Amino acid sequence: MSKPAWSWQFERDKLSNVGALGLPGPITKEWAWGDSTGAGVKVAVVDSGIEATHPAVGEVAGGVALVYDPDAEGEVTMIEGPHEDLFGHGTACAGIIRKAAPDVRLYSVRVLGSKLSGKGMVFAAGLRWAVDNGMQVVNLSLSTGKKEYFGTFHEIADEAYFRNVMLVSAVNNVPKPSFPSLYSSVFSVAAHDGTDPFGFEYNPSPPVEFGAPGIDLEVPWLDGSSIVATGNSFAAPHIAGLIARILGKHPGLTPFQVKTILCAVADNSE
Amino acid sequence: MTSHDRELLTQLARTATDMGPGLVPEGHQELLQCITSAAQNLFGAAACSLALLDDDEEELEFYVASGAGAEDVVGMRMPVGRGIAGWVVSSGQPIAIEDVAKDKRFAVDVAQSTGYTPRSILAMPLETERRMLGVISVLDRSSDRPETARDIELLSLFAGQAALAIENSRVFSNLGAALLRAMASAADDGDLRRALQETARDTGAPSSDLAELAAHFRELGMLGPEERRAATRLVGEFLSYVRRRR
Numbered sequence: 001m002s003k004p005a006w007s008w009q010f011e012r013d014k015l016s017n018v019g020a021l022g023l024p025g026p027i028t029k030e031w032a033w034g035d036s037t038g039a040g041v042k043v044a045v046v047d048s049g050i051e052a053t054h055p056a057v058g059e060v061a062g063g064v065a066l067v068y069d070p071d072a073e074g075e076v077t078m079i080e081g082p083h084e085d086l087f088g089h090g091t092a093c094a095g096i097i098r099k100a101a102p103d104v105r106l107y108s109v110r111v112l113g114s115k116l117s118g119k120g121m122v123f124a125a126g127l128r129w130a131v132d133n134g135m136q137v138v139n140l141s142l143s144t145g146k147k148e149y150f151g152t153f154h155e156i157a158d159e160a161y162f163r164n165v166m167l168v169s170a171v172n173n174v175p176k177p178s179f180p181s182l183y184s185s186v187f188s189v190a191a192h193d194g195t196d197p198f199g200f201e202y203n204p205s206p207p208v209e210f211g212a213p214g215i216d217l218e219v220p221w222l223d224g225s226s227i228v229a230t231g232n233s234f235a236a237p238h239i240a241g242l243i244a245r246i247l248g249k250h251p252g253l254t255p256f257q258v259k260t261i262l263c264a265v266a267d268n269s270e
Numbered sequence: 271m272t273s274h275d276r277e278l279l280t281q282l283a284r285t286a287t288d289m290g291p292g293l294v295p296e297g298h299q300e301l302l303q304c305i306t307s308a309a310q311n312l313f314g315a316a317a318c319s320l321a322l323l324d325d326d327e328e329e330l331e332f333y334v335a336s337g338a339g340a341e342d343v344v345g346m347r348m349p350v351g352r353g354i355a356g357w358v359v360s361s362g363q364p365i366a367i368e369d370v371a372k373d374k375r376f377a378v379d380v381a382q383s384t385g386y387t388p389r390s391i392l393a394m395p396l397e398t399e400r401r402m403l404g405v406i407s408v409l410d411r412s413s414d415r416p417e418t419a420r421d422i423e424l425l426s427l428f429a430g431q432a433a434l435a436i437e438n439s440r441v442f443s444n445l446g447a448a449l450l451r452a453m454a455s456a457a458d459d460g461d462l463r464r465a466l467q468e469t470a471r472d473t474g475a476p477s478s479d480l481a482e483l484a485a486h487f488r489e490l491g492m493l494g495p496e497e498r499r500a501a502t503r504l505v506g507e508f509l510s511y512v513r514r515r516r
Contacts, residue, residue: 116327116328142360146401147399173364222374
Protein backbone atom coordinates (compact mmCIF):
# COMPACT_ATOMS: atom_id res chain seq x y z
CA MET A 1 0.00 0.00 0.00
CA SER A 2 1.32 3.44 -0.89
CA LYS A 3 0.41 6.77 0.61
CA PRO A 4 0.71 10.11 -1.12
CA ALA A 5 2.47 12.89 0.75
CA TRP A 6 0.34 14.91 3.17
CA SER A 7 -1.55 11.71 3.99
CA TRP A 8 0.32 11.41 7.27
CA GLN A 9 -1.62 14.38 8.64
CA PHE A 10 -4.77 12.26 8.58
CA GLU A 11 -3.40 9.31 10.50
CA ARG A 12 -5.31 8.68 13.71
CA ASP A 13 -2.50 9.56 16.08
CA LYS A 14 -1.54 12.71 14.16
CA LEU A 15 -4.92 14.32 13.60
CA SER A 16 -6.29 16.58 16.31
CA ASN A 17 -9.98 17.31 16.76
CA VAL A 18 -11.62 20.47 15.48
CA GLY A 19 -13.90 22.55 17.66
CA ALA A 20 -17.67 22.59 17.21
CA LEU A 21 -19.34 25.88 16.27
CA GLY A 22 -21.71 25.76 19.25
CA LEU A 23 -24.81 26.25 17.10
CA PRO A 24 -28.25 25.74 18.73
CA GLY A 25 -28.47 22.41 16.94
CA PRO A 26 -25.74 20.17 15.55
CA ILE A 27 -24.87 20.03 11.86
CA THR A 28 -25.14 16.34 11.03
CA LYS A 29 -24.52 14.30 7.90
CA GLU A 30 -28.25 13.69 7.84
CA TRP A 31 -28.89 17.43 7.76
CA ALA A 32 -25.95 18.13 5.44
CA TRP A 33 -26.85 15.75 2.64
CA GLY A 34 -29.26 13.11 4.00
CA ASP A 35 -30.60 11.20 1.02
CA SER A 36 -29.56 13.83 -1.52
CA THR A 37 -28.18 12.38 -4.74
CA GLY A 38 -26.82 15.69 -5.99
CA ALA A 39 -29.72 15.82 -8.48
CA GLY A 40 -29.17 18.46 -11.14
CA VAL A 41 -25.97 19.85 -9.62
CA LYS A 42 -23.50 20.67 -12.40
CA VAL A 43 -20.08 19.13 -11.76
CA ALA A 44 -17.15 19.67 -14.10
CA VAL A 45 -14.17 17.32 -14.29
CA VAL A 46 -11.19 19.30 -15.55
CA ASP A 47 -8.88 16.50 -16.66
CA SER A 48 -8.16 14.18 -19.60
CA GLY A 49 -11.76 13.80 -20.81
CA ILE A 50 -14.47 11.38 -19.66
CA GLU A 51 -15.36 8.05 -21.29
CA ALA A 52 -19.11 8.59 -21.54
CA THR A 53 -19.84 4.96 -22.44
CA HIS A 54 -18.24 3.62 -19.26
CA PRO A 55 -20.93 1.93 -17.14
CA ALA A 56 -19.54 3.51 -13.94
CA VAL A 57 -19.83 7.01 -15.38
CA GLY A 58 -23.30 7.22 -16.91
CA GLU A 59 -24.44 10.20 -18.90
CA VAL A 60 -22.05 13.05 -19.61
CA ALA A 61 -24.18 16.19 -19.96
CA GLY A 62 -21.66 18.15 -22.00
CA GLY A 63 -18.19 19.49 -22.15
CA VAL A 64 -15.42 21.16 -23.99
CA ALA A 65 -11.97 20.11 -25.21
CA LEU A 66 -9.26 22.76 -25.12
CA VAL A 67 -6.05 22.72 -27.11
CA TYR A 68 -3.07 25.06 -27.17
CA ASP A 69 -2.95 26.98 -30.44
CA PRO A 70 -0.50 29.88 -30.66
CA ASP A 71 -2.46 31.38 -33.58
CA ALA A 72 -5.85 31.36 -31.84
CA GLU A 73 -7.27 34.19 -29.77
CA GLY A 74 -5.95 33.76 -26.22
CA GLU A 75 -3.71 30.99 -27.67
CA VAL A 76 -6.34 28.34 -26.86
CA THR A 77 -8.85 26.63 -29.15
CA MET A 78 -12.08 25.32 -27.59
CA ILE A 79 -14.26 22.65 -29.14
CA GLU A 80 -17.55 22.11 -27.35
CA GLY A 81 -19.18 18.66 -27.44
CA PRO A 82 -18.32 15.01 -26.82
CA HIS A 83 -14.70 13.86 -26.78
CA GLU A 84 -12.84 10.76 -25.59
CA ASP A 85 -10.69 10.33 -22.50
CA LEU A 86 -7.06 10.32 -23.61
CA PHE A 87 -5.58 8.80 -20.46
CA GLY A 88 -8.25 7.23 -18.24
CA HIS A 89 -7.86 9.54 -15.28
CA GLY A 90 -10.80 11.83 -16.07
CA THR A 91 -13.02 8.74 -16.29
CA ALA A 92 -11.76 7.62 -12.87
CA CYS A 93 -12.67 10.97 -11.32
CA ALA A 94 -16.07 11.00 -13.04
CA GLY A 95 -16.80 7.50 -11.74
CA ILE A 96 -15.89 8.46 -8.15
CA ILE A 97 -18.15 11.52 -8.33
CA ARG A 98 -21.00 9.49 -9.88
CA LYS A 99 -20.72 6.93 -7.09
CA ALA A 100 -20.90 9.60 -4.39
CA ALA A 101 -23.63 11.68 -6.05
CA PRO A 102 -25.49 9.52 -8.61
CA ASP A 103 -27.73 12.22 -10.10
CA VAL A 104 -25.27 15.05 -10.77
CA ARG A 105 -24.91 16.48 -14.26
CA LEU A 106 -21.33 15.67 -15.27
CA TYR A 107 -19.36 17.90 -17.65
CA SER A 108 -15.96 17.06 -19.10
CA VAL A 109 -13.46 19.88 -19.52
CA ARG A 110 -10.52 18.29 -21.30
CA VAL A 111 -7.33 20.27 -20.80
CA LEU A 112 -4.73 17.49 -20.93
CA GLY A 113 -3.73 16.39 -24.38
CA SER A 114 -1.10 15.75 -26.98
CA LYS A 115 1.57 18.20 -25.89
CA LEU A 116 2.58 20.10 -22.80
CA SER A 117 3.36 23.45 -24.38
CA GLY A 118 0.87 26.06 -23.26
CA LYS A 119 -0.54 23.66 -20.66
CA GLY A 120 -0.85 26.40 -18.05
CA MET A 121 -2.84 28.57 -20.43
CA VAL A 122 -5.07 25.66 -21.49
CA PHE A 123 -5.65 24.65 -17.87
CA ALA A 124 -6.53 28.24 -16.91
CA ALA A 125 -8.86 28.59 -19.91
CA GLY A 126 -10.61 25.32 -19.00
CA LEU A 127 -11.09 26.45 -15.44
CA ARG A 128 -12.43 29.78 -16.65
CA TRP A 129 -14.84 27.96 -18.98
CA ALA A 130 -16.17 26.00 -15.98
CA VAL A 131 -16.62 29.17 -13.91
CA ASP A 132 -18.28 31.04 -16.78
CA ASN A 133 -20.61 28.19 -17.78
CA GLY A 134 -22.58 27.67 -14.61
CA MET A 135 -20.64 24.77 -13.11
CA GLN A 136 -21.30 24.52 -9.36
CA VAL A 137 -18.52 22.10 -8.46
CA VAL A 138 -15.23 21.75 -10.35
CA ASN A 139 -12.90 18.82 -9.75
CA LEU A 140 -9.25 19.68 -10.31
CA SER A 141 -7.06 16.61 -9.93
CA LEU A 142 -4.19 18.47 -11.55
CA SER A 143 -2.00 21.40 -10.71
CA THR A 144 0.80 23.51 -12.01
CA GLY A 145 3.99 24.22 -10.13
CA LYS A 146 5.03 27.11 -12.35
CA LYS A 147 5.24 30.30 -10.32
CA GLU A 148 4.42 32.41 -13.38
CA TYR A 149 0.83 31.12 -13.17
CA PHE A 150 0.30 32.12 -9.53
CA GLY A 151 -1.58 35.31 -10.41
CA THR A 152 -3.64 33.84 -13.25
CA PHE A 153 -5.03 31.01 -11.17
CA HIS A 154 -5.45 33.15 -8.09
CA GLU A 155 -7.66 35.53 -10.01
CA ILE A 156 -9.85 32.73 -11.42
CA ALA A 157 -10.05 31.01 -8.02
CA ASP A 158 -11.19 34.23 -6.35
CA GLU A 159 -13.78 34.79 -9.05
CA ALA A 160 -15.04 31.24 -8.60
CA TYR A 161 -15.26 31.76 -4.84
CA PHE A 162 -17.34 34.91 -5.21
CA ARG A 163 -19.62 33.22 -7.77
CA ASN A 164 -20.22 30.26 -5.45
CA VAL A 165 -18.34 27.81 -7.64
CA MET A 166 -16.66 25.16 -5.49
CA LEU A 167 -13.16 24.37 -6.77
CA VAL A 168 -11.95 21.04 -5.39
CA SER A 169 -8.22 20.69 -5.89
CA ALA A 170 -5.90 17.71 -5.31
CA VAL A 171 -2.79 18.88 -3.51
CA ASN A 172 0.60 18.17 -4.96
CA ASN A 173 2.82 15.57 -3.44
CA VAL A 174 5.63 17.78 -2.22
CA PRO A 175 5.53 21.00 -0.21
CA LYS A 176 6.31 23.41 -3.04
CA PRO A 177 4.25 25.79 -5.19
CA SER A 178 1.18 24.08 -6.59
CA PHE A 179 -1.68 26.04 -8.06
CA PRO A 180 -4.54 26.30 -7.48
CA SER A 181 -4.41 23.78 -4.61
CA LEU A 182 -2.63 26.12 -2.19
CA TYR A 183 -5.19 28.95 -2.30
CA SER A 184 -7.53 29.36 0.65
CA SER A 185 -10.49 29.80 -1.73
CA VAL A 186 -10.36 26.18 -2.92
CA PHE A 187 -11.16 22.86 -1.21
CA SER A 188 -7.71 21.24 -1.09
CA VAL A 189 -7.68 17.47 -0.70
CA ALA A 190 -5.12 14.75 0.06
CA ALA A 191 -5.62 10.99 0.28
CA HIS A 192 -6.22 9.27 3.59
CA ASP A 193 -6.24 5.51 3.97
CA GLY A 194 -9.96 5.08 4.67
CA THR A 195 -12.28 3.41 2.17
CA ASP A 196 -15.69 4.74 3.27
CA PRO A 197 -16.68 6.98 0.32
CA PHE A 198 -18.51 9.29 2.73
CA GLY A 199 -15.78 9.31 5.34
CA PHE A 200 -13.41 12.27 5.32
CA GLU A 201 -11.47 14.45 7.71
CA TYR A 202 -10.78 18.13 8.17
CA ASN A 203 -7.18 19.14 8.81
CA PRO A 204 -6.99 22.06 11.25
CA SER A 205 -3.44 22.78 10.04
CA PRO A 206 -3.88 23.72 6.36
CA PRO A 207 -2.93 24.36 3.53
CA VAL A 208 -4.32 20.87 2.96
CA GLU A 209 -7.84 20.99 4.36
CA PHE A 210 -9.51 17.67 3.62
CA GLY A 211 -8.50 14.01 3.70
CA ALA A 212 -10.57 11.56 1.65
CA PRO A 213 -10.13 8.04 0.18
CA GLY A 214 -7.34 7.86 -2.40
CA ILE A 215 -5.27 4.81 -1.55
CA ASP A 216 -5.65 1.47 -3.35
CA LEU A 217 -9.05 2.36 -4.75
CA GLU A 218 -10.72 0.48 -7.55
CA VAL A 219 -11.61 3.16 -10.09
CA PRO A 220 -13.04 3.15 -13.61
CA TRP A 221 -10.46 3.45 -16.43
CA LEU A 222 -10.28 3.35 -20.22
CA ASP A 223 -12.28 1.00 -22.44
CA GLY A 224 -14.83 0.13 -19.75
CA SER A 225 -12.14 -1.27 -17.46
CA SER A 226 -11.25 -0.57 -13.85
CA ILE A 227 -7.89 -0.42 -12.06
CA VAL A 228 -6.58 -0.20 -8.51
CA ALA A 229 -4.93 3.19 -8.09
CA THR A 230 -3.45 5.52 -5.48
CA GLY A 231 -3.01 9.28 -5.50
CA ASN A 232 -4.29 12.54 -4.08
CA SER A 233 -5.90 12.97 -7.48
CA PHE A 234 -8.44 10.27 -6.54
CA ALA A 235 -9.23 11.85 -3.17
CA ALA A 236 -10.42 15.17 -4.64
CA PRO A 237 -13.42 13.71 -6.54
CA HIS A 238 -14.73 12.16 -3.29
CA ILE A 239 -15.00 15.63 -1.77
CA ALA A 240 -16.41 16.99 -5.06
CA GLY A 241 -19.13 14.34 -4.93
CA LEU A 242 -19.98 15.11 -1.31
CA ILE A 243 -20.21 18.83 -2.05
CA ALA A 244 -22.57 18.06 -4.93
CA ARG A 245 -24.79 16.11 -2.54
CA ILE A 246 -24.80 19.02 -0.09
CA LEU A 247 -25.67 21.48 -2.88
CA GLY A 248 -28.42 19.13 -4.06
CA LYS A 249 -30.07 19.51 -0.67
CA HIS A 250 -29.08 23.12 0.06
CA PRO A 251 -28.89 25.07 -3.20
CA GLY A 252 -27.14 28.41 -3.20
CA LEU A 253 -24.62 27.80 -0.43
CA THR A 254 -21.36 29.72 -0.55
CA PRO A 255 -17.94 28.02 -0.49
CA PHE A 256 -17.34 29.10 3.12
CA GLN A 257 -20.73 27.75 4.18
CA VAL A 258 -19.94 24.43 2.52
CA LYS A 259 -16.52 24.33 4.21
CA THR A 260 -18.24 24.98 7.54
CA ILE A 261 -20.63 22.09 6.94
CA LEU A 262 -17.87 19.73 5.84
CA CYS A 263 -15.78 20.68 8.85
CA ALA A 264 -18.75 20.07 11.18
CA VAL A 265 -19.49 16.59 9.83
CA ALA A 266 -15.90 15.49 9.33
CA ASP A 267 -14.99 12.20 11.01
CA ASN A 268 -12.60 14.02 13.35
CA SER A 269 -15.09 16.71 14.35
CA GLU A 270 -15.89 16.73 18.05
CA MET B 271 18.48 50.37 -21.60
CA THR B 272 20.23 51.90 -24.63
CA SER B 273 20.73 50.00 -27.87
CA HIS B 274 24.46 49.93 -27.09
CA ASP B 275 23.76 48.30 -23.71
CA ARG B 276 21.52 45.77 -25.36
CA GLU B 277 24.12 44.96 -28.00
CA LEU B 278 26.73 44.46 -25.28
CA LEU B 279 24.41 42.21 -23.29
CA THR B 280 23.59 40.17 -26.38
CA GLN B 281 27.29 39.66 -27.10
CA LEU B 282 27.99 38.70 -23.48
CA ALA B 283 25.09 36.24 -23.54
CA ARG B 284 26.38 34.80 -26.81
CA THR B 285 29.84 34.28 -25.35
CA ALA B 286 28.43 32.71 -22.17
CA THR B 287 26.20 30.42 -24.23
CA ASP B 288 29.11 29.22 -26.37
CA MET B 289 31.18 28.56 -23.25
CA GLY B 290 28.34 26.79 -21.43
CA PRO B 291 28.86 23.25 -22.78
CA GLY B 292 32.44 23.42 -21.53
CA LEU B 293 31.26 24.00 -17.99
CA VAL B 294 28.68 21.21 -17.58
CA PRO B 295 29.25 19.50 -14.22
CA GLU B 296 31.05 16.20 -14.47
CA GLY B 297 29.06 13.05 -13.95
CA HIS B 298 25.58 14.38 -14.70
CA GLN B 299 24.33 11.22 -16.38
CA GLU B 300 26.10 9.05 -13.81
CA LEU B 301 24.30 10.90 -11.02
CA LEU B 302 20.91 10.29 -12.62
CA GLN B 303 21.85 6.65 -13.15
CA CYS B 304 22.70 6.45 -9.43
CA ILE B 305 19.31 7.89 -8.56
CA THR B 306 17.40 5.27 -10.57
CA SER B 307 19.61 2.46 -9.23
CA ALA B 308 19.15 3.64 -5.64
CA ALA B 309 15.38 3.95 -6.05
CA GLN B 310 15.19 0.51 -7.66
CA ASN B 311 17.15 -1.01 -4.79
CA LEU B 312 15.31 0.84 -2.06
CA PHE B 313 11.89 -0.18 -3.34
CA GLY B 314 13.03 -3.72 -4.15
CA ALA B 315 11.62 -2.97 -7.60
CA ALA B 316 12.01 -4.72 -10.93
CA ALA B 317 13.01 -1.47 -12.62
CA CYS B 318 13.26 2.29 -12.29
CA SER B 319 13.49 4.73 -15.17
CA LEU B 320 13.73 8.42 -15.81
CA ALA B 321 12.17 9.96 -18.93
CA LEU B 322 12.63 13.59 -19.97
CA LEU B 323 10.45 15.86 -22.07
CA ASP B 324 11.83 16.87 -25.45
CA ASP B 325 12.18 20.53 -26.43
CA ASP B 326 8.78 20.55 -28.16
CA GLU B 327 7.17 19.01 -25.05
CA GLU B 328 5.44 16.45 -27.25
CA GLU B 329 7.41 13.35 -26.33
CA LEU B 330 9.10 11.75 -23.35
CA GLU B 331 12.45 10.10 -23.97
CA PHE B 332 13.83 7.55 -21.54
CA TYR B 333 17.18 8.96 -20.45
CA VAL B 334 18.43 6.50 -17.84
CA ALA B 335 17.03 3.26 -16.42
CA SER B 336 17.95 0.44 -14.06
CA GLY B 337 16.70 -3.12 -13.85
CA ALA B 338 14.46 -5.14 -16.15
CA GLY B 339 14.34 -3.87 -19.73
CA ALA B 340 16.75 -1.01 -18.91
CA GLU B 341 18.94 -1.47 -22.01
CA ASP B 342 15.95 -1.53 -24.34
CA VAL B 343 14.08 1.33 -22.76
CA VAL B 344 16.84 3.97 -22.81
CA GLY B 345 16.39 6.13 -25.89
CA MET B 346 12.80 5.00 -26.37
CA ARG B 347 10.36 7.84 -26.98
CA MET B 348 6.66 8.00 -26.27
CA PRO B 349 4.09 10.73 -26.83
CA VAL B 350 3.00 12.74 -23.76
CA GLY B 351 -0.60 12.44 -24.95
CA ARG B 352 -1.04 8.86 -23.77
CA GLY B 353 -0.12 6.43 -21.05
CA ILE B 354 0.35 6.75 -17.33
CA ALA B 355 3.65 8.65 -17.55
CA GLY B 356 1.98 11.02 -20.01
CA TRP B 357 -0.80 11.78 -17.54
CA VAL B 358 1.72 12.32 -14.75
CA VAL B 359 3.73 14.97 -16.62
CA SER B 360 0.53 16.54 -17.97
CA SER B 361 -1.27 16.77 -14.64
CA GLY B 362 1.74 17.35 -12.38
CA GLN B 363 0.39 14.65 -10.03
CA PRO B 364 1.99 11.38 -8.95
CA ILE B 365 0.03 8.15 -9.34
CA ALA B 366 0.42 4.53 -8.30
CA ILE B 367 -1.40 1.77 -10.15
CA GLU B 368 -1.33 -1.81 -8.92
CA ASP B 369 -2.67 -3.67 -11.93
CA VAL B 370 -1.47 -1.80 -15.00
CA ALA B 371 -2.14 -4.75 -17.30
CA LYS B 372 -5.79 -3.73 -17.14
CA ASP B 373 -4.88 -0.52 -18.94
CA LYS B 374 -4.53 -2.34 -22.24
CA ARG B 375 -3.12 0.61 -24.21
CA PHE B 376 -0.41 1.20 -21.61
CA ALA B 377 0.45 -2.48 -21.30
CA VAL B 378 0.83 -2.90 -25.06
CA ASP B 379 2.96 0.26 -25.37
CA VAL B 380 5.37 -0.81 -22.66
CA ALA B 381 5.55 -4.49 -23.53
CA GLN B 382 6.27 -3.76 -27.19
CA SER B 383 9.10 -1.43 -26.39
CA THR B 384 10.80 -3.19 -23.49
CA GLY B 385 9.63 -6.78 -23.62
CA TYR B 386 8.69 -6.45 -19.97
CA THR B 387 5.15 -5.91 -18.79
CA PRO B 388 4.95 -4.69 -15.20
CA ARG B 389 2.18 -5.47 -12.76
CA SER B 390 2.42 -2.16 -10.95
CA ILE B 391 3.80 1.30 -11.59
CA LEU B 392 4.51 4.27 -9.37
CA ALA B 393 5.18 7.41 -11.39
CA MET B 394 6.03 10.91 -10.23
CA PRO B 395 6.64 14.17 -12.09
CA LEU B 396 10.12 15.74 -12.20
CA GLU B 397 9.34 19.41 -11.86
CA THR B 398 10.92 22.68 -10.81
CA GLU B 399 9.25 26.02 -10.18
CA ARG B 400 10.04 26.96 -13.76
CA ARG B 401 9.08 23.92 -15.75
CA MET B 402 8.05 20.30 -16.02
CA LEU B 403 11.10 18.18 -16.84
CA GLY B 404 9.88 14.60 -17.05
CA VAL B 405 8.84 11.60 -14.99
CA ILE B 406 10.47 9.00 -12.76
CA SER B 407 8.78 5.58 -12.76
CA VAL B 408 9.24 2.58 -10.49
CA LEU B 409 7.97 -0.75 -11.80
CA ASP B 410 6.85 -3.65 -9.60
CA ARG B 411 7.86 -2.57 -6.14
CA SER B 412 8.48 -5.41 -3.73
CA SER B 413 5.21 -6.35 -2.06
CA ASP B 414 6.84 -7.43 1.21
CA ARG B 415 9.04 -4.40 1.78
CA PRO B 416 8.27 -3.06 5.28
CA GLU B 417 8.22 0.61 4.34
CA THR B 418 5.98 0.51 1.26
CA ALA B 419 3.41 2.72 2.99
CA ARG B 420 5.45 5.79 2.24
CA ASP B 421 6.62 4.91 -1.26
CA ILE B 422 5.15 7.98 -2.92
CA GLU B 423 6.72 10.28 -0.35
CA LEU B 424 10.05 8.49 -0.63
CA LEU B 425 10.02 8.64 -4.41
CA SER B 426 9.36 12.38 -4.21
CA LEU B 427 12.78 12.75 -2.56
CA PHE B 428 14.45 11.00 -5.50
CA ALA B 429 12.36 13.06 -7.93
CA GLY B 430 13.42 16.31 -6.26
CA GLN B 431 17.09 15.36 -6.41
CA ALA B 432 16.85 14.29 -10.06
CA ALA B 433 14.96 17.47 -11.04
CA LEU B 434 17.65 19.64 -9.46
CA ALA B 435 20.44 17.75 -11.21
CA ILE B 436 18.68 18.06 -14.58
CA GLU B 437 17.89 21.74 -14.09
CA ASN B 438 21.49 22.50 -13.06
CA SER B 439 22.85 20.72 -16.10
CA ARG B 440 20.43 22.47 -18.47
CA VAL B 441 21.60 25.85 -17.28
CA PHE B 442 24.83 25.13 -19.16
CA SER B 443 23.06 24.20 -22.38
CA ASN B 444 22.14 27.86 -22.75
CA LEU B 445 24.22 29.69 -20.20
CA GLY B 446 23.71 33.14 -21.75
CA ALA B 447 19.92 32.98 -21.53
CA ALA B 448 20.13 31.54 -18.00
CA LEU B 449 22.33 34.44 -16.83
CA LEU B 450 20.05 37.04 -18.40
CA ARG B 451 16.95 35.45 -16.85
CA ALA B 452 18.65 35.43 -13.46
CA MET B 453 19.46 39.12 -13.89
CA ALA B 454 15.88 39.80 -14.99
CA SER B 455 14.42 38.15 -11.90
CA ALA B 456 16.68 40.30 -9.70
CA ALA B 457 15.86 43.56 -11.54
CA ASP B 458 13.52 46.00 -9.76
CA ASP B 459 12.98 48.16 -12.82
CA GLY B 460 10.13 46.76 -14.98
CA ASP B 461 11.56 48.07 -18.28
CA LEU B 462 14.98 46.64 -17.54
CA ARG B 463 13.42 43.31 -16.55
CA ARG B 464 11.48 43.10 -19.82
CA ALA B 465 14.55 44.08 -21.86
CA LEU B 466 16.61 41.36 -20.16
CA GLN B 467 13.88 38.78 -20.72
CA GLU B 468 13.61 39.72 -24.39
CA THR B 469 17.36 39.49 -24.86
CA ALA B 470 17.32 36.10 -23.11
CA ARG B 471 14.65 34.90 -25.53
CA ASP B 472 16.68 36.11 -28.51
CA THR B 473 19.80 34.25 -27.38
CA GLY B 474 20.03 31.14 -29.55
CA ALA B 475 21.42 27.76 -28.60
CA PRO B 476 25.20 27.35 -28.64
CA SER B 477 26.58 26.57 -32.09
CA SER B 478 27.21 22.85 -32.21
CA ASP B 479 30.84 22.96 -33.35
CA LEU B 480 31.76 25.51 -30.67
CA ALA B 481 29.90 23.41 -28.09
CA GLU B 482 31.90 20.37 -29.14
CA LEU B 483 35.15 22.33 -28.95
CA ALA B 484 34.22 23.63 -25.49
CA ALA B 485 33.44 20.07 -24.37
CA HIS B 486 36.87 18.92 -25.59
CA PHE B 487 38.58 21.70 -23.62
CA ARG B 488 36.59 20.73 -20.56
CA GLU B 489 37.78 17.15 -20.87
CA LEU B 490 41.37 18.25 -21.44
CA GLY B 491 41.15 20.47 -18.38
CA MET B 492 40.44 17.42 -16.24
CA LEU B 493 43.52 15.50 -17.44
CA GLY B 494 46.92 15.66 -15.78
CA PRO B 495 49.32 18.62 -16.16
CA GLU B 496 51.43 16.86 -18.80
CA GLU B 497 48.46 16.13 -21.02
CA ARG B 498 47.23 19.71 -20.59
CA ARG B 499 50.64 21.08 -21.59
CA ALA B 500 50.76 18.80 -24.64
CA ALA B 501 47.25 19.84 -25.66
CA THR B 502 48.10 23.53 -25.26
CA ARG B 503 51.19 23.06 -27.44
CA LEU B 504 49.17 21.23 -30.12
CA VAL B 505 46.43 23.84 -30.17
CA GLY B 506 49.03 26.62 -30.28
CA GLU B 507 50.78 25.00 -33.24
CA PHE B 508 47.50 24.48 -35.04
CA LEU B 509 46.62 28.15 -34.54
CA SER B 510 50.02 29.28 -35.90
CA TYR B 511 49.52 27.06 -38.93
CA VAL B 512 46.05 28.51 -39.60
CA ARG B 513 47.35 32.07 -39.19
CA ARG B 514 50.19 31.45 -41.63
CA ARG B 515 47.81 30.11 -44.27
CA ARG B 516 45.45 33.11 -44.04
